Amino acid sequence: MSKQLNKQILSPELPFETVLESVQPMITSIFLKCHIYKDFEYYRHIAAIAVWEAWKKADPAKGLFSSYVYTTVRGEIMKELTKEKRFEAHFAPMDDELLNVYRIHEEQGQQQGKSILLENIMAPLKIEERKLLELFYLEGYSYAEIASELQLSVAAVKKRRLRLVIKLRQLLASKQER
Template sequence: MHSRQQPMITSILLKCHIYKDFEYYRHIAAIAVWEAWKKADPEKGLFSSYVYTTVKGEIMKELTREKQFEQHFTVMDDETLNVYRENQLEHEGAPVLLESIMPHLNMEERKLLVLFYLEGYSYAEITNELQLTVVAVKKRRVRLMIKLRQLLTLTEV
């Protein structure tokens, strides 16, 4: 990305009140700049205006998606998860249940399940291991929990 876009991106992020996950949103903005560059038509107006509108639009879309995600899913704190993990894994059928669930998970889901629930890794450790942001790990964990609940419901029937 051209360095001329950096101050504009920083300005948009601050105007959108983004103070956490700054690098995540900066990445979204960089992709938006690239998309704007690919689609730009000089006959329709200034490139700088088009880039600004495109970047701000993408940031606002991501903020909306994040808000909707938070409204639909409750992220459990570590203490709640530890109690849940201990109660579930102490159950004598857990190894058999785990074996029946694993084939239904993709490799990333399996790795996340093992790291977080079986080995007790923290978010920071998982982000280092999977090369993802904390936000991405949290979203993937919620999706994994939803999938596990669906799988557990199927195995109980």
């Protein structure tokens, strides 16, 4: 624990602002252990909410308040990191921006230009490539679900998706040159 925590025993009887200020070094330590090197304000906000929840629910009879705060904050940070990881695994990051934009438009029910974009993207693709594109980007299937549907391994699905993205980039680049 930090020197501040040693000087003043952390307790749920203290005002929340005092508790939050006292645990800032602990929160920074959790960030370092979880390898958080960006979006500090966002994660500090999550940590502050976790401290608030721990402060409100603390029961001194069940153990040290500082341990409870640490566990609660670390748990919430880990939950958020897991959500981000799942999101990144499901939605392709920046390299597939055009396809993600299309999916967002489709989910929001915006039909303008949808069929033209779909035709331009799908026309030169093989049937298997179209199926993979539909399952991953339009239906939102995971790699495992696609592998099961197409009777392939997850590694094969990932390779095919990568090849498909490269092919789509080349097709889009050639259409932009025209």
